[in-house]
Amino acid sequence: MTSDLKHWANKFKTLTDSDPTIGAMAKYYTCTFMFDMGTAKAIIEMHDGKVKHINTDPQPLDAYDFALRASPGTWREFAKPIPRPMFHGIWAASFREDLKIEGNVLVLMQNLRNFTVQFELLRKSGVPV
Amino acid sequence: MARHSPVTGRYVTIDVDGFEYKVFYLHNGKGQPLICQHTAGCHNHQWRGLLEDEEITRDYLVIAYDLARHGKSDPPHNVEWWKSEYRLTADHYVNFIVTLCDALELEDPIFMGSSFGGNVALQLALRRPDRFKAVIPVEAAHYAPGFFLDWWRHPHANAAQVCASGVWDLMAPQSPEMDRWLTWHYYTQGSEAFKGDLYFYSVDHDLRDELDRIDARRCPVVMMTGTYDYLTPPEATEDTARQIKGGVYIEMTDIGHFPMSENYPLFRIYLKEALRIIRERTGG
Numbered sequence: 001m002t003s004d005l006k007h008w009a010n011k012f013k014t015l016t017d018s019d020p021t022i023g024a025m026a027k028y029y030t031c032t033f034m035f036d037m038g039t040a041k042a043i044i045e046m047h048d049g050k051v052k053h054i055n056t057d058p059q060p061l062d063a064y065d066f067a068l069r070a071s072p073g074t075w076r077e078f079a080k081p082i083p084r085p086m087f088h089g090i091w092a093a094s095f096r097e098d099l100k101i102e103g104n105v106l107v108l109m110q111n112l113r114n115f116t117v118q119f120e121l122l123r124k125s126g127v128p129v
Numbered sequence: 130m131a132r133h134s135p136v137t138g139r140y141v142t143i144d145v146d147g148f149e150y151k152v153f154y155l156h157n158g159k160g161q162p163l164i165c166q167h168t169a170g171c172h173n174h175q176w177r178g179l180l181e182d183e184e185i186t187r188d189y190l191v192i193a194y195d196l197a198r199h200g201k202s203d204p205p206h207n208v209e210w211w212k213s214e215y216r217l218t219a220d221h222y223v224n225f226i227v228t229l230c231d232a233l234e235l236e237d238p239i240f241m242g243s244s245f246g247g248n249v250a251l252q253l254a255l256r257r258p259d260r261f262k263a264v265i266p267v268e269a270a271h272y273a274p275g276f277f278l279d280w281w282r283h284p285h286a287n288a289a290q291v292c293a294s295g296v297w298d299l300m301a302p303q304s305p306e307m308d309r310w311l312t313w314h315y316y317t318q319g320s321e322a323f324k325g326d327l328y329f330y331s332v333d334h335d336l337r338d339e340l341d342r343i344d345a346r347r348c349p350v351v352m353m354t355g356t357y358d359y360l361t362p363p364e365a366t367e368d369t370a371r372q373i374k375g376g377v378y379i380e381m382t383d384i385g386h387f388p389m390s391e392n393y394p395l396f397r398i399y400l401k402e403a404l405r406i407i408r409e410r411t412g413g
Contacts, residue, residue, distance in 0.1 A: 085356045085357045090298070091359065092298045095359045105280075106285055106286065112286075112295060116297050
């Protein structure tokens with residue numbers, strides 16, 4: 001599981017850092033967020049549109065701005081090339097499925113354009129659950 | 130040789146409930162008027178595919194207007210609108226549409242709108258079945274709470290991007306990327322009106338106790354919703370149509386909340402079926 005998580009983190013970082021849509025408006029895309037997939041967790045630290053660090057072993061007091069928490073099944077749906085209806089984005093899944101958006105939602109809103117693009121990269125990276 | 134579109138635009142000034150509006154509309158075609166309302170916080174370019182659809186505009190005069198405060202339709206010119214918060218009500222919305230149809234001298238128009246335009250289509254069917262030949266509520270329901278949010282114009286966030294990316298996954302992932310990004314682009318332009326529009330959509334529009342007063346046998350109601358619409362999911366629209374006498378529900382597969390804008394080639398298949406049903410029920 002640990003190696004799966006690290007492999008996923010490397011892939012997600014590479015996809016993010018090379019994505020032209022994020023790159024087109026990368027300046028100031030700086031925030032830190034957690035993906036809580038139930039059996040796997042990661043804290044992604046963004047700085048000016050690039051992945052500065054992905055913490056694949058978060059400890060109880062490790063900080064982040066906001067978190068996305070859902071069951072492993074929901075994350076697997078997020079990662080399909082064409083997700084099923086209601087699993088095709090964070091708004092859809094928070095309105096209709098089990099995704100919870102927690103923490104400082106203002107930071108998410110301030111970075112929503114780039115975060116939305118980055119989140120869909122899960123369809124290429126897959127998820128480690 | 131200039132590559133002109135057959136679509137042309139005009140302004141018309143109307144008075145609605147004491148407000149003077151200079152309304153911009155696009156039009157193309159001839160025959161049965163088909164007047165189209167864009168979604169909340171957006172403008173009439175969402176109907177760009179329909180406006181240039183040669184097959185449909187052969188028999189239908191397609192008109193797509195910008196609601197006041199959207200696109201090229203200004204806020205009212207005769208009041209200091211910047212001194213009060215914009216909140217669209219069902220009464221004013223209905224009066225705006227009927228006044229515009231009167232000003233354009235439209236006889237028995239078919240009204241089609243999506244999202245908050247779909248919800249007002251239901252209001253028109255309830256309040257003015259005498260004025261419209263039929264209505265096509267797209268992505269609509271009799272009650273749609275939950276989207277009247279402060280985030281749409283929060284001063285600490287980029288409202289244009291919050292609105293545009295906040296509605297991104299109202300669209301289906303299968304819809305063409307170019308059309309989804311065009312829709313995103315339109316949504317960056319309407320953030321000041323979006324929240325006020327959603328006051329109607331999620332708060333003032335509430336027909337839970339009034340659906341039995343809509344008679345689709347008098348004014349046909351053909352409802353259509355996409356399977357990727359999380360805001361008005363298919364079961365919500367189906368539930369609404371089921372409670373309307375003579376109401377029709379069409380489910381649109383693999384499309385979302387902005388069907389005319391995110392994937393017109395797919396939407397037109399369903400639209401043609403809706404128009405066929407209306408012709409069948411109204412005798413032409």
